[in-house]
Amino acid sequence: MKKVILSIVGLIFLGLSGWLGYYFYKKSKTDPVVYKTETPFVTNIVKKTVATGSIVPRREVAIKPQVSGIVEELYVDAGQTVKAGQLIAKVRIVPNIVSVNTAETSLETARINFQNSKVELDRQKALYDQKVVADQEYNRFLLDFNLKKEALQAAETNLQLVKEGASKKSGQVSNLVYSPVAGMLLDVPVKVGTSVIERNTFNSGTTIATVADMKSLIFEGLVDESEVGKIKEGMDLNLVIGALEGKIYKATLEYISPKGDTSEGAIKFQVRANMLLDEKDFIRAGYSANADIVLDKKDSVLALKESMLQFKKDSIFVEVETQPQKFEKRLVKTGISDGINIEVVSGISKKDKVKVIEAVGTPKGS
Template identity: 25%
Template sequence: MKKKIVIITIVSVGIAIGCYLWSGDSNGSSTDSSLSTTVKAERGPIQLRIESTGRVVSNLDVEIKCKASGEVIGVPYDVSDPVKKGDLLVELDPIDEQRRVKQAEVNLSSSKAKLVQAQQNLETAERNLVNDMSRAQADLKAARAKFQDAHAKAERAKKLLEAKRVSIEENETAQTTASLAAADLENAKIALAELKVKKDALEVLRQDVTLAEGQVESNKIALEMAQQRLKDTKVFAPIDGVIAARQVEVGQIISSPTSNVGGGTALLVLSDLSRIFVLASVDESDIGRIEVGQRVTITADAFPDKEFYGKVVRVAARGENTSNVVTFDVKIEVLSEGKQNLKPEMTANVVVIAAESENALLVPSDAVYRRNGKTFVLVPSDGQQPERRNVEVGIDDGVRTEILSGLKEGEEVVHSKGQIQSRWARQRGNRSRPPMSPMMRIGGKR
């Protein structure tokens, strides 16, 4: 009888366990009572951390070149030396440029003298023309009066000859005098017309003055350019900074970038270290979570025990495809004290705090399930089967998940001990790229 009771009990327990497992599968949670436990929902801090690597860069790198060509006679600064804006960086031998300045000065003086000569020729010609015009007009007036008088006398002599009151000789003399007066009048008119032609010729002299003025201006510009080239033999610092590289030595002959198709000789690289940045490459799967203004923790192998802090200041609008792996440049400004310890081109490890909560309601990520677009947890109930509870989730760091609604602090949820990795971790682990620190999902999206 006792044996029969034991058998019935065992069968009943087996049927109950089978129904529970079948019911659990139908609700989307394949939890075995031997592989699950319950955990209370507790409050605590959680962060969405995105890790990456990058390189340290300065605020600005200026490649220093010289507009002039020639031999280097002075380089007062070496690598790592600090300089101020306006400090002399490089000096070239100025002898050739000094000769060009002297030649330009001589050319300018010569052109000025030619201008003065052209102006004097024009003034002299204008004065002579005025005098000649006055004289010609007076001669014309006198010739016209003389002609009128002679013509009148010739007419009277002709009439007197008809009256036989003058001789033929006297009449001929009067006619000859009238003819000569008429010729003088014509000559006076011709002389006045010739002076008008000379007046038009003055325009040529005015053009000579204009050409001379243009030559003076051209030589002034040539002198200014020669003086500028002389100044260009000295190169001054355009900004405050530090000498990051030096590619020139005393005695070296350099070429000008303005006259050389190769771009000229690079002399120095001047870096502005007043602000320090890190250019990090972020995978395309994570870039959607990066925003300007997010906090960043920065470390470098050179300072293993020191953490630097900064913020995101720029997210690239376009990615870079390398071997079918797309990454985006994220520019991070280092803000913490001691940032000058980070040298340009150092490798830096960055952790972007994409989201965080100081007092979040947390449950293990393994206790959160998703089916048919809904997110839920299993809550123990009075019966043998856990209750399915729909929830809204927030930050998920791969170990813990923030519960925004649907669950209260202190309530218990079924936690699968056998599920070593969260679904997020398994998905990330199946990717071909090397695993990074756990990435979190927001709002239940992965």
């Protein structure tokens, strides 16, 4: 029994020895690690932050009626260009029964007072012509007659305004809607037959149309709180509009909100930029856009890929090839970075071959 156990142990020992020998043999045949190298290059580096937002007109006006009623006529369509003072719509007034009744009662009262005043004036005039009453007494009745006459005309005008929204005496028509500014109609949300409400102290009123100057557009967007301290008014922006691929629009930052708002769990600040457009450019309001805000820019500088840098405490260094596949560490001084490439101020030259951190194996003899 003892001999059997010794035989088994011996076989296991021989098997392990053979496996270890084979393992080290294969290890000695493994291809050596060959590191790639890259040389520094000259490029332009732009350090920027991104703001997301949309394109909106600088001045956008909502046109509202002066009276309540029903839209009787629409003279324009969305997308049409209008002039200041151009007729937009006509509103048919639906009189309020209580207001009409009150106006009719006031008119009847004013008419009765006027008739009584006229009769009294005629009587006083006859006496005045006979030299029975003095001038002062006659003038008092004449003044009362003129006041009653004006009150009658005012009551007639008030009733006409309540019923029709227009006054024949003044020539003013309140049920006609005009554009207060020149521009393009962005939207006409009402149709013929739509009920509308006038604008007053207690109600903003129904919007008949929205007009804006499409030649003066601005970008409105949001910037994260971590970036807002790096920007200031007057900086240049490059706008990329998602719907208009292949073109970059220039803009100038003109406003940064002094107060941030919570958006998607982060504090963001509103920014506004003036777009610099050519006369031939036509951009629709509401396009979403991304704005690249240029924080810093350098042209024709020596640079490396940022992934090739190595860090140790406060030092930054790279490994430079001195002989084939032999490297030495060199401290470098860096400048601005765009997140991919970084400026190298000193430490290496354009001819140096810098080790790429990622290593790849290549077959022997290749």
